[in-house]
Amino acid sequence: MIRVLLADDENLIRSALRALLSLEDGIEVVAEAATADEALAMARTFTPDVAVLDLQLPDRDGIALAAELHVAVPGCRTMIVTSHGRPGYLKRALAGGVGGFLPKTVSASVLAQVVRTVHDGGRYVDPELAAEAISAGDSPLTARESDVLELAAEGAPVEEIARRAALTPGTVRNYLSSAASKLGAANRHEAVHVARRHGWI
Amino acid sequence: MIRVLLADDENLIRSALRALLSLEDGIEVVAEAATADEALAMARTFTPDVAVLDLQLPDRDGIALAAELHVAVPGCRTMIVTSHGRPGYLKRALAGGVGGFLPKTVSASVLAQVVRTVHDGGRYVDPELAAEAISAGDSPLTARESDVLELAAEGAPVEEIARRAALTPGTVRNYLSSAASKLGAANRHEAVHVARRHGWI
DNA sequence: GCCGGCCCATGACGAATGTCACCACTCCCC
DNA sequence: GGGGAGTGGTGACATTCGTCATGGGCCGGC
Structure with missing residues (x-):
């Protein structure tokens, strides 16, 4: 059973994701959080296998939170789900050890599949975002x-x-x-x- | 049975909302759409009782779509769900005959309740958004x-x-x-x- | 040890911008 | 028929902004 932590400030999305993931075999949502701080506390308590994070949280962004989670709960893998698929974020996320990066436009079955992939130590990046990231390249700014x-x-x-x-x-x-x-x-x-x-x- | 149309460009959110609403008694999701044009076509085919619209769709905003829906399918009531609760939108939405206006931070049970309220011809506006709208007032710009x-x-x-x-x-x-x-x-x-x-x- | 890149600063110049006063026209309302 | 508000315009002025040249200090790589 894969134990999942959800972090998203939008209550509706969060409980909807919970409903979706709960329908999947072998996946169990063990905790939910609306803020990064809350997520960190939850993760310490429940030691989830995979944390599904929104990119934009009220107190920090999901990438920063992922980095903190890796330190606080070493066994916990992370993936990020976002509405705004900006190329730069993807690069920062991968550099920060995030295992999955998806836009919210993906289907529920893909989400569940990625949770499994990430849990197994794999990586998954939405192909469209990957293409954008490659074409956009690095920031030229110092x-x-x-x-x-x-x-x-x-x-x-x-x-x-x-x-x-x-x-x-x-x-x-x-x-x-x-x-x-x-x-x-x-x-x-x-x-x-x-x-x-x-x-x- | 309240027949609902969902319009949201984010696949994940849409199917998650479907999962949530389907759990409720007396509510049935009869159609989904990712764009305003798609929603319009779906509405003509399925004549839903209530349309749950995202504020931001790829081709138009949810308020414009609601106005078109009222013309195309007169019996269909509309409500808007959004991530960005900007006061000005709320005013425009209500002026356009939208029955409900909620941020995505609300809980699933509230959402279902509002679907019922709107179906019965009632109106519901998130209290926090309403307060913001009142304090923000009208645009001073010509x-x-x-x-x-x-x-x-x-x-x-x-x-x-x-x-x-x-x-x-x-x-x-x-x-x-x-x-x-x-x-x-x-x-x-x-x-x-x-x-x-x-x-x- | 030297070169290149980044950081921080100064000074100067022309162009873009913000502000104000003032004018004309239209439309609507009292 | 006279305000008032909105629209569109001109001209002038001080300020801000964009650009360039130039300099020093610091660090990392060759």
């Missing part, structure tokens, strides 16, 4: 460029970004300028959009 | 301000916005300036964020 671009995401003026990043306004503009040119954007706001689309920030 | 702000959403320069809106660059700047000040934003990009958060664009 660490600092990503940071600054992320701070620019909410439309804040350079001054504020500089304060929040503990940098000079001039330096911030340099980073934004080089980030925009790397992304083929005319200005930082368009750059934010491009980077978001690729899952780079 | 029609044109909204248009222009929407065109600015992708970070395009004023020149391009002007071309796409068939306006002078100067006029565009006036609209953007007044929109930003109405929204309490320091620049148009922050304004876009504020408006998005409220569901005003």
Whole structure:
């Protein structure tokens, strides 16, 4: 029997997934969580075999949670289910030791199959997402460029970004300028959009 | 027996919802669709009593689909389920004759209860969303301000916005300036964020 | 030990943007 | 028939932004 932990902030989805997985032979949902912290606590208590995580949780993202789970409960394998299949996330997830990465558009039978595959130590990535990830490639941005671009995401003026990043306004503009040119954007706001689309920030 | 149509582009969610609703007495899922067009065709064929629609579908949004359904299948009541509970959408949905509006964070039993309520001609709106909608109020933006702000959403320069809106660059700047000040934003990009958060664009 | 890449900064320039005042026209409502 | 609100426009001004050149410090690889 594969013991599964579900983590998703959407109650409806979570109980629906539970209903679906419970119909499968050899799979049992032993715990549910709505937040990353909750999931971590649950995992410590129930030591599940596989954790099915939503990519976006209220307190952290699923990738960070997976990394923490691997430390807290070494025997627990992880897989991520998401609505937004951004290529960058896939790469980060795999690098973080996540065993499966699926969009929510897959069918229930595929989900159950992947739970089994991941439980057996295998890996599964949705073919379409994999293709996107390959064509999208790595982020061309340096660490600092990503940071600054992320701070620019909410439309804040350079001054504020500089304060929040503990940098000079001039330096911030340099980073934004080089980030925009790397992304083929005319200005930082368009750059934010491009980077978001690729899952780079 | 309440005959239900499900429309959601995410296969997993859709079949999970089907599993959940099928467990309820007196509810039967008679059709599923992944797109608005598909839903419309299904509704014509199966004449469901209640249509449970996702807010975001690949081809249209759930509110537009609901309006079309009311015309195509007059006896069919509609309700919307969504991940992003933006206040503006709620208002638009209710104005469009939608009977129920829920975030996906609700429990399965609430969902089933709302399906019944809507079927009986009642209305149900998630209390939290209702509170947000009331506190958020109406959009302070005029029609044109909204248009222009929407065109600015992708970070395009004023020149391009002007071309796409068939306006002078100067006029565009006036609209953007007044929109930003109405929204309490320091620049148009922050304004876009504020408006998005409220569901005003 | 040198080169390249990244990080951080400064200064300067032109272009884009935000803001304000002001005008004309239309439509609707009182 | 006179407001008021919305639409569309012009011109001017200060600020912000994008870009480029240039420099120093730090680290890792050849």
